[in-house]
Amino acid sequence: MSSKSVRWTFNISKWQPTVQDIKLATSCIQPEEKARLAKFVFKNDFKASLIGRLMMRKFVHDVTKVPYNSIKFSRDNKGKPVVISPETVLALNVSHQGDFAVLAGEAGLSMIGADIMKVEYTGGKSLSEFFRIMSRQFSVSEWITIKSCKSEDEQLGSFYRHWCLKESYVKAIGVGITISLQDLSFKIKTPCLSEKNVITDTELYVKNEKQNWIFEESLINNKHIVAVALNANEWTGDKKVVVTRVKF
Numbered sequence: 001m002s003s004k005s006v007r008w009t010f011n012i013s014k015w016q017p018t019v020q021d022i023k024l025a026t027s028c029i030q031p032e033e034k035a036r037l038a039k040f041v042f043k044n045d046f047k048a049s050l051i052g053r054l055m056m057r058k059f060v061h062d063v064t065k066v067p068y069n070s071i072k073f074s075r076d077n078k079g080k081p082v083v084i085s086p087e088t089v090l091a092l093n094v095s096h097q098g099d100f101a102v103l104a105g106e107a108g109l110s111m112i113g114a115d116i117m118k119v120e121y122t123g124g125k126s127l128s129e130f131f132r133i134m135s136r137q138f139s140v141s142e143w144i145t146i147k148s149c150k151s152e153d154e155q156l157g158s159f160y161r162h163w164c165l166k167e168s169y170v171k172a173i174g175v176g177i178t179i180s181l182q183d184l185s186f187k188i189k190t191p192c193l194s195e196k197n198v199i200t201d202t203e204l205y206v207k208n209e210k211q212n213w214i215f216e217e218s219l220i221n222n223k224h225i226v227a228v229a230l231n232a233n234e235w236t237g238d239k240k241v242v243v244t245r246v247k248f
Contacts, residue, residue, distance in 0.1 A: 113172025
C-alpha cells in the first residue's frame with residue numbers, strides 16, 4: 001500500500017451531469033449506496049452525496065490500487081463509512097456544503113475529520129439575535145474572539161470558522177451530538193485564513209484541558225472554510241496538506 005495524504009475538493013454547483021453521467025457515476029457505487037441516494041428530494045443533495053461517495057472510492061483505489069468494483073464500504077456503530085474490502089488501514093471523511101464537497105484521507109491512520117462551511121447567513125434575524133440563539137454552542141472565550149471582530153461579516157466568518165473546527169473534531173472522534181459543543185473551546189492564533197496557506201496553529205481545549213490534536217485550516221474561496229482534524233498521537237506527516245481540486 002502506498003503512503004497517501006489527500007485533501008480534495010469538488011465544485012458541485014458547476015457540475016451539470018447528463019443522464020449518461022449519472023448512470024456511469026452510480027454504476028461505480030454499491031446497491032445500498034444507490035438506495036440511499038434515491039431518497040434525496042433535492043438535486044443538489046443528490047449530487048453532493050454522489051460526489052462524496054465517488055471521492056471515497058477514488059481515494060481507496062489510489063491508495064490500494066484495488067479496482068473500483070472490488071471496493072466495499074460499510075458503516076460502523078457510529079454511522080461512519082468504513083472500508084471493509086480491501087483490508088487496509090486508512091481514514092477518510094467527507095463533507096459538503098454550499099458549492100463544494102471535500103474529502104480528507106490518510107493512509108495508515110485510524111481517524112480523521114473534515115468539514116466545510118459556507119460563510120453566509122440567511123436566517124432572517126439580526127446577527128446579534130442569531131448569536132444569542134447559538135450562545136450555548138460556544139465557550140466564553142470563543143464568543144470573545146468572535147465578537148471582537150470589527151464588522152458583522154468578520155464576526156460571521158469567525159463564527160463559521162469555529163463551527164467548522166468543532167464539526168471536524170466531532171466527525172473525527174465520531175461522537176455526534178452526544179458531546180457538548182460548549183465543552184470544545186478553540187484558541188485561534190492566526191486570525192486570517194487564506195486559499196494559499198494551510199494554518200495548523202489553532203489549539204483545542206476540552207473542559208479546559210489542552211488536546212493533542214492538529215487542525216488544518218484553509219479557504220477554498222472567500223466564502224468556503226475547510227477544517228481537517230488529525231490526532232497528533234498517530235499523525236507523523238507534513239501537517240500541511242493543501243486542498244486541491246479532484247478530477248475523476
